[in-house]
Amino acid sequence: MSEAHHGSLQLRVKRIEAVTPEINRYTFSAADGSWLPPFSGGSHIRVLIPFEGETRRNAYSLMSSPYDTSEYQIAVRRVDEGKRGSIAMHRDVREGDVLSATIPANLFPVSKHARHHVFIAGGVGVTPIYAQLDELSLKGSSFELHLAVRGPEHAALGHELRERYGERVVLYGDGDGTRLNSYEILGGLPLGTHAYVCGPSRMVDDVIRAAHTHGWTDSHIHFERFEDLGSTGDPFSVTLARSGAVVEVSPEQSLLEAVEEAGHKLPYLCRGGACGECETEVLELEGTIDHRDDWLSESDRCTNKLIMPCVSRATCTKLVLNA
């Protein structure tokens, strides 16, 4: 199997398909021809995209089957505003190129105990659901998918899933004037149902609100926002106390990524601020920590004695870690 070096894999671009006017699908295989690390439905990788002398680190959900690790597939929607990593993916990346990417991490897994799964997505938000449905259909689980698109020319991925799963996939905005209504979708569902939403923040908030209105508890509501992943912000520098090394963290990378790039190791698992594995002691701080994780308690945060390097940053003149 392909091994990660400093947390990253070498992926060769095997195939590029334009699936909508804005979305390309990229199929990768391991650059050394071996098997890629396995993943579960809902996982993402972060692709290191060379862009005008810098590196963009964009998170993309894996949409290929979790049961075939000879390749990974992602879909990239070209976004003209923002940091424009997706423009480089569309404009510069060619079949045969080799890109670095992080190993898969899953912050959006399916619930193993659900009696029924309801997926709600907008546009390219359908990508993690591709892999999740692969997983569920093989197990024979009960599911339905509601996908909103901006018009028939943007519906290709939805049509592909309809081909595979038939009536269980409902498309909205595919030229027939229908609109996705999360309140209606989530009403009257059997006990033990789980809902998953992936899309813009507005859609995620709307689904959470609708579920709460129907009396759902949070343990049945799962979501992934487009803008959630990754750690970007102002640059800062960090000192690793054990080696004395000083590492510069650039605006486009996380503290963990910068430390790895400099050839040092920190423990990690999820790389998304959820699992707690990378928790690191702060020995000295002149400034403030920008805690972005879901792991530390409010009281832990206030003491500023701990930091989660996979997502959190600092605005500081001095930061020394026990690492």
Next chain:
Amino acid sequence: MLITGIKSRPIYDELAPMATGTSHVAAAQGSGGEPLVRLLGAMIPGQLAATTVLYSIESFTGKNYLADLRNFAVRELVVFPNNADAVRGLDAFLATAKMGTRLYLSGSEGFIGTSMQVATSYGMNRDEVLREHAGSFVRRVWCAHCSHYSENVSRRIFRCPGCERNLIVRDHYSGRLAAFQGVKADGEVPGELPENEELDT
């Protein structure tokens, strides 16, 4: 309330209305009627009208709260002659229940545990269920040798009705089996039984 040094034993709650729920089902047994009466008393009329009560009159201590329970204007009150029937009644209710349902359980540990097995099989999570222990602290015990379940065990050593072995009741509760583990008491030296104390139940 049960407070012991047994780490595997569930931590029980106090019953109180879960305001975010849209439908409620409360199942209780014997002394569990007391927390149930308190729960219903704390509910507003709209919640009571959306509440189904399942009550078993089987009781180890002989307490019966049926008369008090009849004072509330709930959606439905169903009475069962024994705990096993009440658990089956809960199963039938949950089979057609919708998301938004909240479950309240009170009574003996065995009743709460077996009811939780049913709730779990319908995919209910801990944030949809409150459990309050009431009444006797007798244990439900699973025999590690013949898989027989014994209800209402109150002493450290007892004879398993399934396989006739003398079992020692360990302080090890399994949420999955909803029972304490019982193992052969004289496994090391045949005939040599440990002290048969009253359980710290």
